[in-house]
Amino acid sequence: MLTVKLGGSLAAKAGGKSEFEIEGRNVADVLRALGELCPELKPILDKGVSVSIDGTLHREALYQPLTPANEIFILPRMAGG
Amino acid sequence: MGAVHISTTINGDTVEYICRPDESLLDVLRDRLGMTGSKEGCGTGDCGACSVTIDGRLVCSCLVLGAEAGGHEIETIEGMADGDKLHPLQQSFLEHAALQCGICTPGFLIAARSLLERNPDPTETEVRYWLAGNLCRCTGYDKIVRAVMDTAKDMKKKGRRNAA
C-alpha cells in the first residue's frame, strides 16, 4: 500500500480528501488509481501534475518505481519564470 | 507623403538614403541601412537602447528624424570596434560579464564611450547619472558600472604609460 497525499486544488477536487492508500508500483499506477477514485481529478491528472517523491519534484516520471517507504505528494503542475 | 533624399556620414562612411519625413533615424538605420545594432526598446527616448552620437553628441536615434540627419557625423555601435580590435569598453564589458541578454549593451557602450570622452575619470555617481537614460533589466547595473569605471582606470594607466 502506498500512501499518496494531494496538495492544493487537487485535494479540493477530490472532495476535500487529501490522503489516499493506493495499491501500485509506480507513479502511473497512482495516477490511474486516483483518476478512478475521484473522477473530478482525472482531467487535471491527464493535463499533467507534479509529483514529489521524498521531497524531489518530478514532472511526468510515470514509471518512477515507488515503495510504501516513499513520501508521495501529488501537486499542481507548476510553471516558472 | 514626399520622401526625402539624404546624404550623411555614418561611422566614417558617406551614406545616402531616401526616407519618409516621419521616419526616425533609428528606423532608417535598422530598416533601410540594415544596421540593426541599434535597438528599439521603447521608441520614446526612455530606454537608450538606440543610442548613437551625432557630431559627437549622445542622442536617442528614435528621437531624431532621418530627414534631419543630412550632413552630420553619425556614430553607431557598428563603428565602435576598430576592425577586429574591440574598443576597451567592449572588452571590459565582456570581462566583467556586464551583459546578460545583451539587448541594451550597444546603447550602454555608446553612452559610456561618450562619457569617457568628456570625463576620463568619473566617480560612481557620475557614471550612474550619465547612464540613467539607458535601461537594463537583467544586471541590476552593478557589473556595467564596474566595467565602465575599470575601463576609465585602465585607459588612464595606458595614457600615463604613453606619456612617459
Added chain:
Amino acid sequence: MPLDTKPNVIPTTFKTVGTRPVRPDGVDKVTGRARFGADMQAPGMLVGRVLRSPHAHARIVKIDTSKAEALPGVKAVITSKDMPAQEGCDMDVLTNVMARDKALYDGHAVAAVAAVDAAVARKALKLIKVDYKVLPHVTDVDEAMKPDAPILHAHIEHEYQQDLLETAGHVKGKKERTLPKGKRPSNIAGRYEFGHGDIKKGFAEADVIVEHEFTTEATHQGYIEPHACLASVSSDGWAEMWVCTQGHFMVRDVCAKLLGLDVSRLRVTASEIGGGFGGKTTVFIEPVALALSRKAGKPVKIVMSREEVFRATGPTSSASMKVKIGAKRDGTFTAADAILKFQGGAFPGSPVEMGAMCAFACYDLRNVRIIGYDVVTNRPKQAAYRAPGAPMAAFAVEACVGELSEKLKMDAIDIRLKNAAKEGTVSSYGPTFGPVGLVETLQAAKAHKNYKVKLGPNQGRGVASGFWFNFGGQTCTTLNLNSDGTLGLAVGTPDIGGSRASMCLMAAEELGIAYDDVRTIVADTGSLGYNDISEGSRVTFSSGLATINAARDCKKKLCQRAAMIWGIPEEAVEWKDGHARPAGANAGNFEPLSIKELAAKASGTGGPIAGHFEVNADGAGPSFATHVVDVEVDPETGAMKVLRYLVVQDAGKAIHPDYVEGQFQGGAVQGIGWVLNEEYIYGADGRLQNPGFLDYRIPVCSDVPMIDTVIVEVPNPGHPYGVRGVGETSIVPPLAAVANAVSAAMGVRATTLPMSPPKVLAALENKMRKAAD
C-alpha cells in the same frame, strides 16, 4: 533522473567549472552583430500590425475590414474568423491572442493586418471599423470577487457561502451575509488550500500574534526587447518562424495546435532574446503572424511597440492578502495562516497556487494553512514573472516575521534561524525538504559587514528570506565531435542570461578539455528533440545535466574507439584529462590518445563521434536566499534611497560565478523596482494609464547602489555537479526586505506596494497626527 538508480557522486574539486571565462556569444553582443527578434529580414517581407481594443470589457458586435482590405499595399487582414478553434487547442490562449465574441481588456487584440510597409499598415488599422457594445468592467481583485461584480466568463462558477465565512471581511465591503446557495457565475476561478496541523491550537499556544492585510500591484517583467517574430508560411503548408522566446519548442507546438498545422511542418528558430523573466513563456503575436502569412502568402514580421508590450502581454498578478503568524516568547512560530487573492487578468491561471506553496516555505511550521483564490479581471492575461506568485506572498509573510522580531525584541536574522526550514523539515506545501541552504544563507548574511554598519537618522535596515522550487523538465542535447577535436554542443533551451557559457564549462569539465574547444548553440526545433521552456530556473540545471551526460556518452564512445585502435577490451580503457588511457598496467602499455587524435581517426574507426542525452529532468533542488538592505527616507517628501544591498543565496554549485552573481543582482533590482515604484495604473475607464517606460518606472542606474553578493554552495544531490537553479529566488525577498527597511526607517509598517513617495509621506503624516492626539 527516472529509472536511474546509480548513486550520484558529486565531484568536490573542479578544473573548469567555477572559472569566469568570456561568454561565447559575447563579442557579437558588444559589436551589435547579435540578431534579436526584430533584427531578421526575409525577401518580400510584409509588416504586420495588430488592432487592439480601447475598452476594458466590450462585446464585439461587428468588425468591418472591407475598407482596410481595399487599401493599396494591404495584403491580408485577419480577425478571429481566420483563427477558428482547432481540435484540442487551448481556448484561453487562442482567445487571448485574438478576441472572439468579447474584448476582455484594454489592449486585447481584435484584428490584424499585413501590409507592404509600416505606414500602410498603420493606415489600414484606422480603416477597420469595430462595433463595440461596452460592458461594465472590473480591474481590482477584491472588487472582482464580490458576488455582484461584472462577470467576465459565464462558464466560471463558484460557491460563495463557505468563503465568505472563512475569509470574513476579506471580500472588502462584503461581511458575512446570506447569499443564494449553490454555484453561481463568478470571477473566482479557483480556491486552493495547503497546509497541515491545527492552526486554532497553534494560535492558542502563541504569546504574540501579528496580523496584517497587504496589497501589491501588478508589475511587468519589463524586458527591454519587445516581442518580435518573423513568420513565413508557404503555399504547400510548410512554415518557418524566427522569434524571441524562452521556448521555441513551445511556440512550435502551441502555434501548430492553434492553427491546425502538423508540428513537423513548422520549424521555429529562437533568436537572441532581449530579456524574458517569464514574460516570453507563452505566445501573443506568433500565431497572428503565422495566420497573416498564411493568408498573404508572404513572410510577415510583427514587432510589438512598447505600448503594446505593456497593454497586451503578460504582467504578473496584483494581490490582496492577509497573513497571521503566532509565536512564543522565545521566537518559535506556533502557527501561520494566510489568505492570498491574486487576479491573473482576463483568464484563469494566476500563480496563486505557487504563491501559496512558497508563502511559508522558509519556515518549519507545525500548524500552517494557506488559502489561495485565483480571480479573473479585465486586465491582460498574466504571464509568469520570475518565481511566479512567490514575491508577493513573501512580502506579506516576511513583513509579519519582521514585525514579530520587533515585538519580541529579537534580531531579525536570529528569529529566522530559530524557525528556518532545513533538511527533514515538512514544508508548508507538503513534501519533506532534502538538503537545503536557508540556514547557511542566514548565517552568511549575519556575518557580512553590511549587517554591522551603524545606521543614521531616517535610515532603516530590512531583512527577508525567500524560496523557490526550481524545475527540471524535458531536455535534449547533442554534443558533436569535430574533425579537429573541438566540439559543437546543441541545446534546446534559449539562452536568457549567459547559459551557453555554463554549458561550455560543464562539457569542458567532463571531457577534461579547454573551455574554448566547446561551442554551444541553441538549435532550432528541427534539429533536436523537444525541450521545455527556459523557465523555472531550469536551464543550468536541466540542460547542464543533459550536457554532462551527453559528454559522458561521448567519452564512452571515445574509449571504444581507443580500445579498437589498441585492440584491447573497452573496459580496459579509461578517460582522463582529455585523453583515452589504458586503465591500469595489465591493460597494456599504450600512449594515451588525445581527443584531437581520436577525432582525426574517427572516420577510420567507425565514423562520426557524438554524445546524446534525452531526459525529463527531475531532482532540481530548491534555492533559498536571504537579503539585507538599508534605506534612507526623506521625512519631508517620502523619497527613498537604497543605501546598500546584500544578496546571499544558495547556488548548489556556481558553474559560472559571474552569471550567478548577475542573476542575484538583477533579481534584487527588479524587486527594488516592484516595491518602490513599479505598478500598473488603471483609470476609472479600465484603461491602462502608464503603458511606457516613462510612467512605468523601472529602476534606473542612478536609483541603486552596488548589489553585494555572497554565493552559498550546498550541493543539490539531484545534479551531477550539485547545481541548483538561481534565476528566480533572487526576486522573492526584495519586496519584503525593502518594505521592512522602509518600515524601520519611518516607524510605520508599509503594507501596500508600491511604497511610492506619496504613500510613504501619507503614512508618516498619519503617524505624526496619531502622535499629536
Added chain:
Amino acid sequence: MRYEAPDTIKAAVGVLSKARGTSRILAGGTDLLVQMRSGMLEPDLIVDIKKIPGMFDITSEKGGYRIGAAVSGAELGEHPKVRKFWPGVVEAVELIGSTQIQGRATMVGNLCNASPAADSVPALITAGAVARVVGPKRARNVPVEEIAIAPGKTSLKKGEFVASIFLPKPKARSGEAYLRFIPRTEMDIAVVGAGVSLTLNAKGKCTDARVALGAVGPRAIVVDKAAAALIGTTVDKATLDKLAEICSAAAKPIDDKRGTKAFRIKVAGVLARRAAAIALKRAKG
C-alpha cells in the same frame, strides 16, 4: 506630412503662415517625435529651424545672454558664463530627461511644449527671462510666463515661433535655484517643481524675489505672495517656513498617475523652502 528646413526666419515664418492643417516646429524634437510616435499628433507640416543661422548661438547682450532656440541642454550646460550667472536655470534645463535627451532637448522647446510640469519654466520665470517671438508681424519680446496659457497651449499666433530666450544680467548679491520632485532619481516628469530667485542688499536683507511653482496647476504658477514674504527679511528659518506655507497654499494640483493632490501641496512648500535656502547661499556668494 511635409518636412521643411528653411534657412532664414523669414522663410520659416512664410511656410508656417501659409501652412494648412497642423504644423509643428522641430528643434530638439524630444517632445514632438514622441507625440507623433504615439499617434497623439499627426502634423501636416514640420518646420526644422536648425538650418537657420543663429539658432545654435549663445550671445552676450547687455550683460545678459541670448540663447538660440536650437541650443540643447547639453550645450547650455557646457557654457561656463551662463552656468555661473543662472545656475538655477541651467540646473532646471539639465533635469530634463537623460543624457541622450540633453543632447537634443532645448529650453525653448520645453517652454513651447507648454507642459505644466516643464522643468525649465519656473526657473526661467524666476530669472526674469524674455522670449523673442518672431512671426508675420515684427518680432516681439514676451515674458516667459506669458507663453504657456494651458496644458499644450501657447499664446503664439499662426506663423509665430520663439527664436530665442534672453536671460537678463543678474543683479549683484542675487541668487536663484530650482528643485523638483520625481519618484526616481532620473527620467521622470516633475511631480512638483519650485524655482526661487532673490537679491540681497549689503546688509543681507532681501530686496527683491521671485517664486514660481511647476506641476501644481495647468501652467507654472508665479507666487507673488511668497516673493513678498521674502522681501525685507534676512530669509531666516521663520521666513522660510512662511514661504513654504504660502507655496503649499498657492499650489492647485490634481491627483494623477504621477502623484496625489495632497502630496504635491505638501512638497511644493518643502521644495520652495529648500530652493530658497540654496538661492540665499548663492546670493551670499
